[in-house]
Amino acid sequence: LSVDASPQTARKMPDKMFGIFFEEINHAGAGGLWAELVSNRGFEAGGPNTPSNIEPWFIIGNESSIIVGTDRTSCFERNPVALRMEVLCGSKGTNVCPSGGVGVYNPGYWGMNIERRKGYKVSLHIRSSDAVSLTISLTSSDGLHKLASRTITGGKKQFTNWTKIQFRLYSSQNNTNSRLQITTTKTGVVWLDQVSVMPSDTYMGHGFRKDLASMLANLKPQFLKFPGGNYAMGQYLRNAFHWGETVGPWEERPGHVNDAWGYWTDDGLGFFEFLQLAEDLGASPVWVVNDGASINEEVPTAIIASLVKDVVDGIEFARGGVNTTWGSVRAAMGHPQPFKLDYVSIGNQECWMLYYRGNYQKFYSAIKAAYPDINIISSCDKSTISASNPADLYDVHVYASSANMFSRTSMFDNTPRSGPKAIVSEYAVTGNDAGKGTLVAALAEAAFLVGLEKNSDVVEMASCAPLFVNDNDRKWSPDAIVFNSWQHYGCPNYWMLHFFKDSSGATFHPTTMQVSNYDQMVASAITWQSPKDKSTYLKIKVVNFGSKAVDLNITVTGLESGIKSSGSKKTVLTSGAPLDENSFEQPEKVAPVLSPVADAKQQMGVSVSPYSLTSFDLLL
Ligand code: AHR
Known part of the structure; x- marks a missing residue:
């Protein structure tokens, strides 16, 4: 393996080369990255017609003790449904309430993870013309053991108007499968709405x-593309991600059915929160706008104008001054400074649809007129882009078997070098050998990324898909990060991404590799500077996609200063078995193993394990 590290052949790689693509799929956000513990907090999930289904809320008590339903008496205009509880048993009646009272409980997203001594911010809205005594508790999954509770009381007049109650609960015990209970033993009618429990220590x-956001931060993502994917489109337009419905106070958001992936979201993780997440991760937001296309419907170009205006308004929400209509909404949410939104993707992957190109032109012209610096991403391929159909970047999605993905290491080798560059915003190995995230899938993706590094003069950005899966609602496999209410682990491809996290903005060096009678290896080399100690490293990555161990002679030429004999390290990702996966039981079965490289030098012999990704970080 020869590495030409001379300045003459070196090339700077794009600053935002590797990022992440977040889609609301597999409960990635609702019941995942968004820390809200209550599901269907506004009782809107059953739809606007009442009485409606209140899932996943359950009733505590029987028909002779409590009647629970919904009506449209909420104080929130955009989400009018509220919960009505008519308590028949209780102090004034002969009908004695069961001990512990009657009411409702919410198990959250497959159980709430309650941790000892951690604070939980509880918020709920109450209305009643009767005297009220409501006990709000975090309990074990069967309701028998209370972890923490607070009783709210009031006379007949206290809650005649909707009243917001907020307090913190602290648990004395850990319980990974808790629920929230709201119970009473007092006869009367009480309405509830917008019930929330948030851990107080979020990222x-x-x-x-915190744990999931830290997993993202550890990848050093240079961009965050959101909110999908098919989620951005919806099966039907009414269920697409409409950014304007997801901003403002959380209680006022209507929520929507994520019909692309079959579940309700309260939209706690809305447009503002995505922009905030990007900022918190130090990543550039890349907003995938709904361009009038859902999976089954399309808005014709003749009537696309209102959607175009809506998207321009969305950019104003992100970037406008505090005196602008939408910038003031953002400021009221606690972020007077504009977000740095520089990338907008017009649609997800619908170039083939009838009105895409006509609609695209309208979005392009309107956005460029208002925000000339915004980079606009087309869903069509490079060959369709021209002066009359312009784009700053074009989006590529690659889903393939592992063998096919490995071969795509050369996918961009023959791409014309001029014209717009690619953002490969979704790539993943899928199919049989991908499993729920196998070693071999990760290696194939590593080979693909090595190819992107080599072609980083025509590929500007890349991110894998999907990022997250809540193990209780696996709609798509494999995914990079697996979690439930209290645990998480990275799949081999999550760990593989760590090998590329220093590449953005680094210097690329050409390599040549020859291994006799074996075509299962690819390699790339970069130099990068550690922001921590400012040391410079030559990083050589070698993917061995096959079953042979290989002895490799590495020769580095063209270095201005030599390789230091100590301080170099080697990181290997392998378990030896191509179909190995990580799991909650064995979260690091396939994880990087670090060791020092003794006596590193410009000519050295190394051995490369079968089915492995190896990085040699040589200190310069
Ligand atoms: O990543 C899963 C899905 O694959 C995305 O929603 C869609 O864009 C692609 O087809």
Whole structure:
């Protein structure tokens, strides 16, 4: 393996080469990264017609003790449904309430993870013309053991108008499968709405589950593309992601059915929160706008104008000054400074649809007129882009078997070098050998990324898909990060991404590799500077996609200063078995193993394990 590290052949790689693509799929956000513990907090999931289904809320008590339903008496205009509880048993009646009372409970997203001594911010809206005594508790999954509770009481006049109650609960015990209960033993009618329980220690205090957000931060993503995917489109337009419905106070958001992936979302993780997440991760937001296309419907170009205006308004929400209509809404949400939104993707992957190109032109012209610096991403391929159909970047999605993905290491080798560059915003190995995230799938994706590094003069950005899966609602496999209410682990491809996290903005060096009678290996080399100690490293990555161990002679030429004999390290991702996966039981069965490289030098012999990704970080 020869590495030409001379300045003459070196090339700077794009600053935003590797990022992440977040889609609301597999409960990635609702019941995942968004730390809210209550599901269907506004009782809107059953639809606007009442009485409606209140799932996943359950009733505590029987028909002779409580009647629970919904009506449209909420104080929130955009989400009018509220829960009505008519308590028949209780202090004034002969009908004695069961001990512990009657009411409702919410198990959250497959159980709430309650941790000892951690604070939980509880918020709910109450209305009643009767005297009220409501006990709000976090309990074990059967309701028998209380972890923490607070009783709210009031006379007949206290809650005649909707009243917001907020307090913190602290648990004395850990319980990974808890629920929230709201119970009473007092006869009367009480309405509830917008019931929320948020852990108080979220990532940067912005509502993201700390463990999951840290997994993202550890990848050093340079961009965050959101919110999908098919989620951005919806099966039907009414269920697409409409950014304007997801901003403002959380209680006022209507929520919507994510019909692309079959579940309700309260939209706690809305447009503002996505922009905030990007900022918190130090990543550039890449907003996938709904361009009038859902999976089954399309808005004709003749009537696309209102949607175009809506998207321009969305950009104003992100970037406008505090005196603008939408910038003031953002400021009221606590972010007077504009977000740095520089990338907008017109649609997801619908170039083939009838009105895409006509609609695209309208979006392009309107956005460029208002925000000339915004980079606009087309869903069509490079060959369709011209002066009359312009784009700054074109989007590529690659889903393939592992063998096919490995071969795509050369996918961009023959791409014309001029014209718009690619953002490969969705790539993944799928199919039999991908499993729920196998080693071999990760290696194939590594080979693909090596190819992108080599072609980083025509590929500007790349991100894998999907990022997250809640193990209780697996709609798509494989995914990079697996979690439930309290655990998480990275799949081999999550760990593989760590090998590329120093590449954005690094210097690429050409390599040549020859291994006799074996075509299962690819390699790339970069130099990068550690922001921590400012040391410079030559990083050589070698993917061995096959079953042979290979002895490799590495020769580095063209270095201005030599390789230091100590301080170099080697990181290997392998378990030896191509179909190995990680799991909650064995979260690091396939994870990087670091070791020092003794006596590193410009000519050295190394051995490369079968089915492995190896990185040699040589200190310069
Ligand atoms: O990543 C899963 C899905 O694959 C995305 O929603 C869609 O864009 C692609 O087809």
